[in-house]
Amino acid sequence: MAKLRVAIHKLTSCSGCQLAILNQGAQLLDLLEDIDIVHFIEGGLYEPDASVDLALIEGSVTTPEDLQRLQHARSNSKLLVSIGACATSGGVQALRNMQDERAWKQAIYAKPEFIDTLANSTPIKAHAKVDFELWGCPITIEQLNNLIRQLRFGTLPIDNKEKLCMECKRRQQVCVMVTRQAPCLGPVTRTACGALCPAFGRACYGCFGPSEQPNGKSLGKRFAGLGLMPAQIAQRFASIHSQSPDFNEQYHHWQALDPKLSEEDKQ
Amino acid sequence: MTQHFLPKQQLQLLIDCLRAEGYGVIGPKVKDDAIVFEELADATELPYGIEEDSAPGRYQLKKARHKRAFAFNTGPQGLKPFLFAPEQELWRAEHTDDGLIFRQSFPAIRPLAFIGLRACDLAALALQDKHFAEGPYPDPSYQAKRQQLFIVAVNCSRSASTCFCVSTGDGPSAESGFDLCLDELDRGYLINVGSDKGQRIADKLGLEAASGAKRAVATRQHQRAVQQQERQMPDEKTLMTLVDKLDDQRWQDIAERCLACGNCTSVCPTCFCSKQESHSDIKGQASSQVRLWDSCFSEQHSYIVGKVIRNEISQRYRQWVLHKLANWQLQYGRSGCVGCGRCIAWCPVAIDLVEEARALCLGDKP
Amino acid sequence: MKSRRINVNVPFITRLEGEGALELVARGDEIERLHLKIFEPPRLFEKFLEGKSYEDIPDLNARICGICPMAYQLTSILAIEKLFQVKVSAKVTQLRRLMNLGEWIQSHALHIHFLAAPDFLGFDHALAMAKAHPDVLKRGMQIQEAGNSLMTLLGGRSVHPVGLQVGGFGRFPSPESWQQAALKVNQALPLAEVLLRWAAALPLPDYSHDFLWVSLKDTSDYPINGGEIVVSDGTRLSHEQYQAHFAEHQVRHSTALYSLFEGKDYLVGPLARLNNNVAKLPKPIKALLKELGVKFPNTNPFTSIVARCVEIYMALLEAQTILAQPCPQGEASVKVQPRAGQCCCCTEAPRGMIYHYYELDEKGRVVKCSIIPPTSQNQARIEQDLRQSVARFGLSHSDDELKRFCEQVIRNYDPCISCSTHFLDFSILRH
Amino acid sequence: MNYMLPMSAILVKKEQETPDICTLHLALGRERPFVFHFGQFNMLYLFGVGEVPISIMGWRDGHLMHTIRAVGHVTRPLSDLAEGSQIGLRGPFGHGWPLEQLEGRDLVFITAGLGCAPVVAAIHYAVRNKDKYGRIIILQGVKHHQDLLWQQQYDKWREVKDCQVLLAASRETQRKQRWRLGLVTGLLELAEFNPKHCTVMMCGPEMMMVSSLKYLADLNVPEEAIYMTLERNFQCGVGSCGHCQLGPYFVCKDGPVFHYPQIKQWFGLRGV
């Protein structure tokens, strides 16, 4: 069977998801028996125009160049898979979408006119057809390898949107929300991380993005019951996946209930 | 039924005897803010002087004034994960020179003795037996593990606020299903023998007969635990009326609160749903078929091509309650709820199964 | 004399963490313009941290960089703990250091084997090298795995770990995972010595020249997250004095901010650290360096690969000692009480010193902050180095040779363009 | 039989019925014939990908037949397999049609869409044993007439004595000979059989079966004469995984063919 030709593109990101390749350890050599990486700047391969079977896109679209490169990648590849929070929902840098971005740039950079960015940080699917998404900040090696394996078997992985709680319970971890009143996002967050945060005795902050049917409204109310102020609840949803519609909705809902804000609104 | 007495200091002797018989001994310990069942090195690891304070959506351990080892009622899990593992390889497929071959996988099985299980855990075990071991397709690894099991039950001397086993008829004292059963008193344990295996261990312990006074204390403890229970699940006949309430508005009300997270089904000692996944190695040479705990609250549970049959949270909660409390009776001859209260304590948004069942069946207005 | 007009354009310098470009304009033997261009889109971290609670800062900060997330987390945690007057236990401090060591190991191993080694072994990239030198790559990956396993032990995963928090750790690791990590470290340790011998034997070009270097220096240990700022000119500064002596400015060709020490470029990173702290190395490593005839302080930037190998060896040795102790148990964190005020901290990330500054309100929410990653600090230094080294290398070389040389010079600094949040595009314009 | 462990089977022949439907002919690595009832199913396993429940189409020339529509994760690559490949197979599972008990009765087969495999298998059997039964009525609905699998087969059945074949296309606008426009239920009024002495076997989307039940009631077909096969998510195929529950029934183990009165209380309800 011919090897799978793969290109790895990075748009605006922290480079953490690409490490799912470089952090494989010795089994990377096994993986390379099956795939031919033809473009991977960090790995020293520069062939942006090569046509490939699979393009993995890390990062969000935040500049006109990002957009161009994405369109290029799309037209050069049979399958396009976005990897990581930036690519699937805009990522952490999408927090700026909620603010006045121009004022921000001015504050950090004395000469903002040198810097060319689009107004928002947006996910890949906002600009191009996406064949599959690997959620997670960062994605895990298992997610990536499973994708590649399933492609080798002639199919795509099952898109598992199950809730983190299921994984947490399977690992027989003790629920931190019930024992510690920790405002855990597990019940609205996608599985796949290994339920890491609860394992460390802390609340999930949703880095794998919204799960299937997230009942954020009920969870937010529960957070209020645990003593969180509306603004704090809003902040829980405004973390790594602030621009995913489900979390965004909760952010705005709770932010609007912040007494300070509504004071300002009245004025 | 003759009862024996084991002085408090000699609990270690029981553990030693079990170990000498070849059992790994599993008992309650405090870990990550809860009572969990784990391998015990010795009796000092038991949760002396610990009780739980549980309420809908809350579980906290607190120090009590006494120094008893079994004053708690339940932890997040009982026996279920040991017999029906949350994740288990069923078989492996391999590409070999002889073509595709399949090999059954057997988990390493060793005899285990559990100390500290409750009446509700035993009732749940009986139900899991019916599902996994007694049907037309018995689960071989469940059966194998089950046969090796030795059970030292403990009768509850108090009830947590989430307990309601009295109303389901499953507790607070164990009547059968154990090898040995303890009543914990301040100075030691009354021991009741429930099987030949149990008798063999009891003989080795060289026990004295329990005095009438001690037995009276145990009876009082039992009565106290009964009286402490405030929650009451409707009786089975009443629960059967749920099947006529498919259109009740209440399902919608619950769905507004329910996260469909599956925590209730995961902690429930009788829930048995599972799903399977194929995990291939990186070379695509071998693949293992893995069975994982699943829940009727997940979307995939009722998925068929083109649709999700129970697409709404209200329908999933309805499935859970309808199955657990009513249809279970038709499948296994009794309700699937043993009154342990785990689903109430471990529901992140504090949904109370008893309250919902009463509202639905009896029109109670909580 | 008629000057040769040369025009080389390499859009992306590869084998860097993140992406960037270089622009070289030369007339005859004169370099007219030399710009390291970083144009990775700005992610505006310092701005969106505003309003965020001290509890959320470490998780958000991690996302600045996928290669050294832990350094960003911990620097902010240490700064905030200073402000909140939190005293963590010695155990916690030690485990944090263990985690830092893990990050150094994985980051250095990744740099050495995937990014730098192909330069020295004559390959375009590590995957091409994999066939000819599988042993080199395998060794690197095993060492990297050991580093990752330390990060995973204490943080759950090596990229964006979740274990650290203001006040300590969420939980201490389990004894089983402690044992597993110890095993990985024990397996990797002998490889570290082999690695150092290998690096010392590489035919490194000598481009020694004078420059300033800056790192932390601690009284007792090889510095990671303690000690004062020491400049090779003898200046010693507290973290609080950083802003008075180091200034950032923006240049047209880059989205990264340039950082200068009193108007001068300077080096941070493994070579700077080792130059300042060679005396703190454990005995076996000192002895080995002597045997190999490698000397520090050293002003040849090409020896930074050796410095990285030294640090890997040192980190694995220390990790082994820590992991030989019993797995810690008990309370992993202390309660914290937020308070308003300003705070700052410097630590040593794999690529060099980081500086974080925060102003928090009474609830512990960020009012203002500033984060200066190592690459911003090295950027001016890289340009200076290129200017001198390219001149010495000779502009008469072909464009392709020049390009390769420049890339190699840049790689000595292991610039992490993601954390300075940025992209490298190479163009040479020769008149 | 170890119900849990698949046996390996070789794909000896693949017939492409339509662009997305194919019939797999499988050789089982053992001599004795595979004993099954029409309406039962197997769990087919594709290496590294997963298992899916598929009805048994029949047994021909020593090979087991399955007709598969390529719709997703497993069925697509399964349909792409090259002849000579190996897959895994567990079964047969569940209860099939009670064909042996229906001697002398008129048989009415109602199917729609592509859920026809288990019914087609039963029709084959009935036609082959025609002397045992009364009339055979075959009602088939599809969206477009070209969706009909085994066109020629239907034409052949048309020729059989006392056999009535009625076809309907629901999304067609052009009239075509021998086809009726509309839903399969509309065919019932044309069907000629004895409602007092018939057995109805249905397979297809539940909505179709729900409305067929109404028509059948109008024709005075007693509920006791109706059988239907249901589809649910099957993970294990043996009533252990819990996914396929319909009220108190496990569709895999108690079905997939059900006697209508048995499941009447639970059938056709939304979200049950």
Ligand SMILES: Cc1cc2nc3c(=O)[nH]c(=O)nc-3n(C[C@H](O)[C@H](O)[C@H](O)COP(=O)(O)OP(=O)(O)OC[C@H]3O[C@@H](n4cnc5c(N)ncnc54)[C@H](O)[C@@H]3O)c2cc1C
């Ligand atoms: C009793 C019975 C008989 C069937 N007979 C046939 C037949 O003869 N021919 C045919 O083409 N199809 C048949 N099906 C339907 C077939 O099982 C589904 O089309 C198939 O499971 C889809 O799997 P997939 O992976 O290709 O699709 P996806 O939509 O990608 O499904 C994803 C996964 O869901 C799980 N799943 C389990 N049960 C089902 C289910 N019933 N439907 C969908 N997903 C399921 C599987 O693990 C599957 O891999 C039958 C179903 C049942 C219950």
Ligand code: SF4
């Ligand atoms: S528990 Fe939540 S926040 Fe933590 S790693 Fe998993 S998905 Fe991310």
Ligand code: SF4
């Ligand atoms: S339904 Fe709830 S109370 Fe009943 S057995 Fe299950 S977990 Fe316990």
Ligand code: SF4
């Ligand atoms: S269907 Fe739901 S309630 Fe029933 S066993 Fe499965 S998970 Fe539990």
